[in-house]
Amino acid sequence: MSDYSTLMLTAGVILSLIGIIAFAVYYVIADRKAKLSQMAREQGYQSTSQFYRDFVANRKRRVSWNIFVDNDARSLGLRYLLTSILFFFIAGTFGLGMRLSLTYSVPQTFFTFLTPDAYNILLTEHATLMIYMWAVGSAVGLAYYLLPSHLNLTRDGRGGYTSIAYWIWLSGAILFLLSRSSFRWYLYPPLSLQLSQNGGGLYAWMGILGMIFIFIGLLITAIVVVQIILFDRSKDIKLGKMSLFSWSILDTSLMMIVSIPPILVGLSMLMYDYYDPIFFTAASHNVLMFTILFWWWGHPIVYIAVLPFFGLVYEIIPRFTGTSIYSYRSGVLGLGLLTILSMTVFGHHLLNSGLGVAWDIFFETTSFIVVIPSAITVFNWIATFWQAEKIRLTTPMLFVLNGIIDFIIGGITGVMQIYQPVNQLVHGTYWVTAHFHFIFMGITVGITMAAVYALFPLITGGKTYNVILARVHFYLTAIGSMLMSTAWAIGGFLGMPRAVAGYFSWFQAYQDASIIGGVIIGIGQLIFLVNFAVSWLKEPSTTDDSILEHPVAIPGVEA
Amino acid sequence: MMSKGRIETIFIASVIAILAVFAVINYAAIMETKGSIAQDSTPVSSSNSEVIHVVGHQWAWTFIYPNGTITENSLVVSVNTPITLVVNSSDVIHDLYIPQMDIQSYAVPGQNNTVSFTPTSTGQFFFECVEYCGEFHYEMRGYLTVVS
Known part of the structure; x- marks a missing residue:
């Protein structure tokens, strides 16, 4: 058989498998949907989306198998969040594999499976899965989980689109994993x-x-999130009264809508080039x-991966300092300016x-100008601490403090390199x-973990996490990432x-230090898993209310 | 106690001032060292500059000297002589990086990137490919020897 027929045959088999899986998923979802509509009719509801809001979304939604078939906002949020955590561990293992394969300056036969070829595959998968599945996935998940209460949604009827987007996004990641590119x-x-x-x-x-699948999924999600924020929020919550987290999600989604089409065009042209190389050949x-088309998306993505977490920092700080954010206005301004300016710097x-x-x-x-809104944001956080009477150093708060320190270091090393x-x-x-x-470990990983700890009673139905294990997780993550990144x-x-x-x-010492750092981070994440499992088995011991559930009062804006 | 708005204005103004200073320094530095920035042009060989053609390919650097000598993964130049590198690639995108000379240039197929430097001391330095280019990307490295 020629190469092309092998290729087409493989493609055919894979596509058929995807088709079968998609049909099974469709069947389960349609079945569940029919049951829910029947329940809605029996209870006298005219529209299913109203019923969703009252009976599914407003209930305290917990981790269960149903979140994979229910299409209300909370289930989708948990679905995205859990999937992203799964991919965090997959891609994290790949990252650790990369570190370990660099034990010797010349690739050794000692790690027979970690050849340069394997290293390159791990390199590709670690980056792609971490960004598109973990960073963006957890942001979307937290957005879906928190927006219903932050915006007091009047209806919850757009879950179907997001559900489709979710499965497209997930199958894209699976295709990418299988491709060993x-x-x-x-x-x-x-x-x-x-x-x-x-x-x-x-x-x-x-x-x-x-990648095309992943981007189509993300694009649909982004459009739906913008629709939810603009059209489904309660009438008494004006745009200028929204929580800063909602603002950050709105900005992020707009950024995605603007910057995904160029990369989709680029990828489609690349796909065409496999059959008829006319676009990107010398x-x-x-x-x-192509690099320009890529970075048109590739720069905004690094802001997409941190902006939602800036919003979460704004939500977490007031809860453990007993004060409100220093300036709501400059918070919105900083996030908005980052959105606009980050589209103009991709050429660096x-x-x-x-x-x-x-x-x-x-x-x-x-690139010098884009530092200004970042500085406004960091100043806003620090000024809030300055105002506080007392800062409670709970686990989420430790992650936030570490995130801010890491962001400052990462930001300064970033602005240095555009000189x-x-x-x-x-x-x-x-x-x-x-x-x-520095930035991804501090902000993306750290703040998501902070949010998971803060939401823990809510998503498990009143269970509490083990504080000592959580502290160990924090310190190992913070110290490990600091050691790894400083050595680099x-x-x-x-x-x-x-x-x-x-x-x-002669670079051996720096590589060794970063390997130790990487291993420390890995142990830290295992402790997080242990903590999750141990706490899951405990009996509920607290209310299943979460401090992140309700938006804080915005200063100068009457509720 | 100053008002919140005033504190924020002072803070933002000082950030802008610092960044403006850096932007101006950066502009001046670019104008000063234009030759060390990779540019898409083929220079006419002049008498005071040695033009060396560099071809990146999977997975080695080939250097072609003016007198026709060809070396692989090894570059020998004389001290205090202006060197102009014309960087090209025969397959995928590479990136020639000589840290001690503070120069860097992508090797793009179908494009001649020109970059120049003047070594001021003798000794052995190193260069690397820093744009991922396939399985043995890490082997695209070698030594730059500056002789008197």
Whole structure:
């Protein structure tokens, strides 16, 4: 058989399997839906969405199998949240595998399964799954779970669309996992078009297909979330009175709607190139065109992955300091400016690619400007602490404090590298990896964990987590990520390149330090799992109300 | 006690001031060191600059000197001589990175990126590929030797 018939046969089998699974899912959902509509009719409801709001969404929704078939906002929230945590552990294991394979400066036969090839696959999957499944997934999940009470929704009838989006998104991730692609998360064309073991991966096309699925799913979700915020919220909650978390979700969704179409276009063209290479080959076009389409999305995504968590920080701080946020107005302003300005800085990922000096000057200047709203946001948090009489250092609060410290370090290492001479020194090195791992470990991981701990009684029906285990989880995560990222930052500044399966032996010390850091983080997350399991088996001992449930009173705005 | 709005204004103004200073320094630095920034152009060989053609391919760097000598993963230049590298690629996107010379240039197929530097001291330095380019990406590295 020729390569193409193997390829088509594999594609056929996989698509049929997806079809069968999709049909089974459809059957279960349709069955459940019919039952719910019958219940609605029996109780005298005219519209099912009203019934959903009153009888499903407003109930304290817990972790159960039903969340995978019920289409109310709370079930969808838990569904996204649990899926994202699952992928956090999958992608985290991949990350740990990458660290371990770098024990020796030359890839050794000692770890026979961690060959350079395996390293490259882990590199691709770790990044892609962490960003699209964990960061965005947990943000969407928390949005769906908290928005009904934050906005006091009048109806809850858009779950069907989101449910479809969820399954598309999940099947995209599964396709991506199966594809074993090795083109890194930014899939630059001439490499991603090489369908070979040592190029983009034998099934790179399947990885691209998976990415298209993921983006379609995220796009639908983003549109539905914007609709919920704009049209379904209670009439007495004006836009200017919404909680800062709702604002951050609105901004994030708008960002996704604006920036996903370019990457979808790029991916479709890439997909076409497998059959007829006309778009991104050196012979026909400049291959850098794809990188521009990619970063048009690729820069906003890093803000999409932190903005919802900025909103959560705004929600968590007042609850443990007994005060309100220093300035609601500058909170909204900071989030809004980040949304707009983050669309203008994508070019700083391509400063040394030969796109010209004017390109460099423009995107470096906009990158300096985008620091302003971040500074406004951090100032707002610190000023809130300043005002507080007493700061209660509960587990969520510890995660928030660590997140703010990490964000400041990550932000400063970030703004340093847009200075052109420094960029030439650190672009493509571990410095960049350190920069975004400071922010992702502190904000994305830390704040999601803070929210999970804060919501724990609610999602488990009144059970409490073990405080000591939670503290151990926090300290291991904070110390491990600090050690790992600091070692990377120093090594990167001395010229240690990222995304390599082997390195010059004089970088050994930095690699070893980051391996230790990575292992510490891994142990910390296992303790989180143990804590979840141990607490799950306990009897409910508290009310199933959560402090994150109800939005805080906004200063200067009457309720 | 100052009003909240006033405190915020002072804070934002000082942030903008600091960033404006850095933006101006950055602009000046770019204008000063234009030659060390990768640009899409093929320079005409001049007498005072040694033009070396660099071709990145999976997975090695090939250096073609003006006198026709070809080396792989090893670059030898003389001290205090302006060097101009014309970086190209024959397959996928690579990125030539010489940290001690503070230069970096993508190697893009179908595009000649020009970047120049002047080594000021003799010794052995290293260069690497820092744009992921396939299975043996990490082997695309070598030494830059500056001789007197």
